[in-house]
Amino acid sequence: MASTTQVLLPGDTIPTSALPTPNNPKKPLTLGPGLRHIPPSTIVASIAGSLSTDNKKNAAWVEYNSGRYTPSANDLVIATILTSTADTFNCTLTPHTPTTSLPHLSFENATRKTRPQLPPHSLVYARIVSAPRDSPVELTCVDPSTGKSEGLGPLKGGMLFPVSLGMARRLLAGKKGGVMVLEGLAEKMGFEVAVGRNGVVWVDGGSVKNTLGIGRALQEVDREGLGERGQRKVVERVLRGL
Amino acid sequence: MAPEVLLSPLHRADGSATYTQNGYSIIGAVNGPIEVLRKDELPSEATLEVHVRPAVGVGSPKERHLETLLTSTLRSIILTHHLPRTLIQLTLQVRSIPAEDAICGVSAYLTLLPHLINTSLLSLLSSSIPLRTTVTAALVVSPTSSPTMPLVMPTAQEILRAGRIKHAHVFAFDGERKMVVCESEGSFTFEEWEEAWEVAEDVCCRDGGVGLGEAMQVDGQSENLEGWLREVVRRKVEGEQRWKSGT
Structure with a gap:
């Protein structure tokens, strides 16, 4: 800087x-x-x-770090399924915005016979294929070149935690983002995390207690703008509470 | 003299601001871009909806008039073409107005308008909606007793003490010193109007011809609204990036 x-x-x-x-x-x-x-x-x-x-x-x-998420191509997002039509799911990324479409066949190993069954309100980790200004946003859960999911797909269990858009960017930026709270927690406990650019983090820590602990720690780091030492303190406190 | 501001106090809105100056206190909240009702949809630009809620009671024609003025002003400020077929919803809740406002001799809509314009800009800045430029507004009042010395952004008490009011104006200027709003009342000559305009321009805009680099230095102690706006944004950026320097 x-x-x-x-x-x-x-x-x-x-x-x-x-x-x-x-x-x-x-x-x-x-x-x-x-x-x-x-x-x-x-x-x-x-x-x-x-x-x-x-x-x-x-x-x-x-x-900047305020305002509503605007979709752009190649962003990783956590979408909520609203309805299912003949060949697509209608999903939302942020409340009160037009729905985005996720084709049934854009999942790993999906064919016309074995298409995924996702009830309303289930969560999907997806990539934005295209976000044109004049037509609906399209999502996918596979890498078009390999046909593999590469970590994308339905998210089962766990909880969603809203964070700021800047925090989501930092979490996805790796080392540059300066968030070490997850690495710190991972030394002592096992959990799964998915970060959506639309300002939500999905956490599955195995038990509700662990999930909440991790999610709340992330939200606190976001809210207080903590540096490395502050994050270490949060990690210690969370681990002590378990 | 500079207004007190708190950016993004409401966590459920996309952008919000509280604004307090001279006893006028307003909360602004912006939601957008969100889905627009089919009947309000514009094919190539965003729809803007402004709601003004009075401190007491329900809205009246005065609020509707203010909404119309604000909508047309903000439409020219927001880059509506970047967000086609969406809705930007702006709600301005007046929290308090000074007790003298009703009896000070200037129309209540004129005394409130500059504060509403400033609050709506702050809320839009907080919501990160693309804007063409900024806008700042000020009230100028000329009493009959001292027609040569117009009062700029006076408190309601000051207007009351000045006695009979000859004319009052609200001016708003964009970042390029262009006038975007002019609302006047009372009787005045063109020269008097021009004088009021110049006074308002001094208050709203930073000194002409200042480059971006130089403008950085004036923040903090500057008297004009543009410098004040820069200071507000600087604090917002600082708050957002404190993790970079935090411990």
């Missing part, structure tokens, strides 16, 4: 000096969420947050 964070308000023009300087000058500039391009060469912020840049990918985006 730079020593001074550049705070952006909607409508602020990004000066050329703040844009990333690519190592490979031929690489086109990529604009992430919160930035828009006004031809010929003006880059304007549309969301309040801090400017982040990546020189390697020649990318710039606005870092």
Whole structure:
């Protein structure tokens, strides 16, 4: 992180000096969420947050952590099944938004004869195939190139815990995200976790007590914005309580 | 003088803000983009719904009028074309207004409007809905006793003490110093109106021609609303990123 964070308000023009300087000058500039391009060469912020840049990918985006989840392609999400039609499931990612479709055949080993039976309100860990602006979002649970599930599919048991969108991003970012509470807990107990970019974490710790302990620890780390030492304390407290 | 703000106090709304200034206290909440009713759906842009709820009693034509003004203003601020066929719902609940508001001699809708505009912008910022620019609003009141010295963002008591009011205006400016709202009442000449406009512009917008880098330094002690807005956003960013420096 730079020593001074550049705070952006909607409508602020990004000066050329703040844009990333690519190592490979031929690489086109990529604009992430919160930035828009006004031809010929003006880059304007549309969301309040801090400017982040990546020189390697020649990318710039606005870092923010509030608001509603907006689907984008290749995001991993936890969807809730609402209804099942002839060949798709209708799922929701966030409340009060149009449903997304998950074809019956986009599960591992699914054929016309052996399609998965998922009742309403069951959870699915899925990847967003496409999120066009003008048509419904489509989900899948298989990798199209291999036909394998790669960890995606129905989530059985466990509980859902809402977290902030930024926390979900951090959890999926691995080391860069700076969340070590799960690694710390995993040293002493076994559990399964699935992180959805739509701001939910699914936890199955074997028993309700363990599941709640893990989920609450994640939510506390998110709410308090804890660093490494604070997270270690949370881990100790959770392990002591078991 | 700068308004007190708390961003995202409501955890079930997508974005929210509480705003307190001069005894006017308002809570704003934004939900969106969400599914829109078929009859309100616009094929190529987002529908905006604004609800203003008074501190006491149920809504009246005054609130409906404020809603109309806010809807048309915010439509030009939000990038509605980025969210087609969705609904953005903004609810503004007035929590309290000063007791002198009803008798100070300026229409109640004029004294409330700038606070509503500022609150709705803060709620929209908190909900991370893409915006074209920011908007800040201020009230300017000219009493008959001292027509050369307009009162800017006065408290209701100050208006009451100033005696008879000759004219009052509400101006709102976007981030490029363009006027987006102008509501006036009373009798005034064009010169008087222009003077009020200039005074309001000074309060709302930061000094002209300031680049992004320089604007960073004015936050904190700045007098204008734009600088205040930057400070609010800086605190929001700090809160979101404290895990990076936290222990």
